[in-house]
Amino acid sequence: MNENVLAKLKILAESAKYDVSCSSSGTVRSNKPGLLGNTVGGWGICHSFAEDGRCISLLKIMLTNYCIYDCAYCINRRSNDLPRATFSVSELVELTMEFYRRNYIEGLFLSSGVVRNPDYTMERLVRVAKDLRQVHRFNGYIHLKSIPGASRELVNEAGLYADRLSVNVEIPKEENLKLLAPEKDHKSVFAPMKYIQQGVLESKEERQKFRHAPRFAPAGQSTQVIVGATSESDKDILFLSSALYNRPTMKRVYYSGYVSVNTYDKRLPALKQPPLVRENRLYQADWLLRFYQFKVDEIVDDSYPDLDLEIDPKLSWALRHPEHFPVDINKADYEMLLRVPGIGVKSAKLIVASRRFSRLGFYELKKIGVVMKKAQYFITCKELPLQIQTVNELSPQRVRTLLLPKSKKKVDERQLVLDFGE
């Protein structure tokens, strides 16, 4: 390990940073004698936050940023003139181990440009994971990004060492993908996804029969979609996500607001700023799918293909469906409580737990954490101040205006805040 590695680390972290996934979630595994590390499950641990506000949980890095492909949206495409570097397997392994020992990271998130051919590259990624597990007895988190077009054998081997595997869809519509990344097609993405799924499911079944059967990517898989580089609507994107979530091992779809890295390429829009508000709305919609029991066609459909940038998708749904309101806080079932703007998963649970003791009123709801400023138009409860009118009395349009952020007060809509009540 020497100063040389410093320069490489800088280059290869900068090349890796546009992949938004960083979570170390999905596996609980305690230590065993002779090993280093554990994984804590839940959301994983964010060890730091970069100045762009994003969580740093894993050492997110590329093995190399040389690439034989020329994907238009990617900083590392072969036609770009930028500093290139390649880590040796042992350098990467040592970096991971030493960062981990200092509590900087939860583990490694490794991807790579394609050198020579997909399998050659994939094999080197697998080597890093294998060395970490078998030579260095590393028991922390490993996320490997599978190389598009890699063979089934290598994906299968990767699954033995990694907690999570991912293949990025990047562009939802195949014709757009082919336009921007001529060397890729949907098959190169969806085939490895399927190998991963089969591997995970088979290993689960085996492990029920034999306790010591090898694990296969116990934290499942994730993927990423680039937002705003092509013409897809939010409906196109969310229908894809919803279809992916219906597959048994897909844990997360990440949305990455397109950063104009290759401004010279006329196939791409020249964005001054990445579409961060849109990205945030997509994440909120994604939460509605995963935790709020919404169906995708309730969030977007042909007559409403794009999310409202000014208000969150849950409020937007409620305003389009005033007939479901007001909801009686002391009677409504959990699923309906979840649909009330201003009530999040946590407060819905607290409401259900507390109302067995006594009927809840305005004051208790506020204390529990319900955002009453929003919820007041959509509920009835004990002691609701008389002057408050419901969405039906006022009209959805009026409530929308009342709830729009005042232009004076600067609300930062770029953050992933789940402001429909978390």
Added chain:
Amino acid sequence: MNIYIYDKTFDGLLTAVFDAYFRKTFPDELLSEGDALPLFYDELHTVVTDEEKAARVWRGLQKKVSSSALGCLTQSWLSELPEVGMLIFRYIRKAIDSPRSIETNFADPDVLQLAQIWKKVDGERVHLMQFVRFQKAADGTFFAAFEPQFNALPLTVHHFKDRFADQKWIIYDMKRRYGFYYDLQEVTTISFDDGSRESHLITGMLDESLMDKDEKLFQQLWKTYFKAICIKERINPRKHRQDMPVRYWKYLTEKQR
């Protein structure tokens, strides 16, 4: 107004509950020795901490609420907030007097407030797991300093012991001046007294002369990574500070110059 004086220990608090039921008068305020007394009060009782009495109250409580609610009480106690003693006292009293468990009645202000304090202490436990940074010393021990808002370090010992099972480490609470040392076998409490405090225990940072030969390089590597991973087009200092509050920066490797 009834006043109880106790020694600000958790056992003392439980003993106070025992005394109150025995005397059939309940305190309106819990003070510790040396606190200023209010001008007017009706009764003053000094609690003598008694492990047996405390244990009886605890056993009684075990029949009334779940073990996770009990964990919530002991964990909230670590907040060291001035009001937490009286809050726990009232909670225990309500739990004992109620025919069914009160622990999910969040419409009760005491239950809710305790849950909120618990959440704060738990948040500090998570902050420790996130932001503790080890520096490797020449003798191979990994050293970290921290100033937790609440006394949450004990809640993380299990996690660090499990995770860093094959390295010796010390995590030191600079504010409360005690810490934990893991010697590859077990974890013990340590405390350096003022006279013997070495310089790294004053600054929280190892002096270069005490560092492992590669420590400096790895710190540099981490700082380099921290800068390189940031997307300039998305810079968002507000969120940066919100998720990684400035009060932790003092000992964060990536925030050192």
